[in-house]
Amino acid sequence: MFRGISSLTLDSKGRLAVPARHREALARQCQGQLVVTVDYDGCLLLYPLPEWEEIERKLVRLPSFNEHSRRMQRVLLGHASECELDGNGRVLLPPPLRAYANLDKAVVLVGQGNRFEIWDEATWNSRRGEWLAAGVGGGNVPPEIESLSL
């Protein structure tokens, strides 16, 4: 279970150094084999290969002639790139994906259970500000959240 946020900087070649505290888990779970793809909200998603393959299986089974399915397959499958941790615990993020998420130097890596999200740091901070300002109430809040007790 991946959790927690880390503030990181990409090196001059667009490589992201995974924080040491996550490396052991990644080595164990997937021998450093990762998949990066894009998210609809403007960040990148980083999956251990086995986790991604499961999602991929669900994606390719979606009905071929449904407009939403095709879109989702093009966005998610289409951008999915395999990459692996090098000897120094770094992953090279493909230039098109870096461009998509506006990643330059300062980024944050956010643990989200079975995956990580990678955000441009400024984008993350401003989006987080909006989420916090909006609070928990509002539109259509699922009942699971209404009854959630922290």
Added chain:
Amino acid sequence: MFRGISSLTLDSKGRLAVPARHREALARQCQGQLVVTVDYDGCLLLYPLPEWEEIERKLVRLPSFNEHSRRMQRVLLGHASECELDGNGRVLLPPPLRAYANLDKAVVLVGQGNRFEIWDEATWNSRRGEWLAAGVGGGNVPPEIESLSL
């Protein structure tokens, strides 16, 4: 059940020394394994690991494509960092979380049942003033509070 407030100071490395009276309980409940995350009200939440894992299970089960769920997962799971009590009874608070809650030197640790809250001391004092001034009446008070007998 954690109760009571303590006025504390972070050391130069951002470590918080847990008051001695709570240490024994934490050692017993979770062998010093803790999780810190953020709260929507601008403070940090400190959980014994098992307590947090229960909340985490609920969080990851929320629907993936609901906007509110995603936000809540990003805020709560995304900031949740594991840390543990060192030999001196201190926890290192990760820099991004310290930044979030504006923690510098003077902080307060507030027992809240199954967790602690960590506030910047000045923020705590001014917020507490607002809560007291607002009193109990007002907007939409849930019936559970209306009928509460102290």
Added chain:
DNA sequence: GGAAATTGTGGGCAATTGTGGATTTTTAAG
């Protein structure tokens, strides 16, 4: 058209810096 050279990209190595842990001293409380 083929071959060679140069440039760009990816990976590995090494050094420096920062972080985490331990020890010691001081202060406060009993």
Added chain:
DNA sequence: CTTAAAAATCCACAATTGCCCACAATTTCC
């Protein structure tokens, strides 16, 4: 006065960053 807790200083290990080398691909010249 004694003991325990808190704070500050110091040391060591490890992580991160910058640099260098090697391989590959593309382009240019013969």
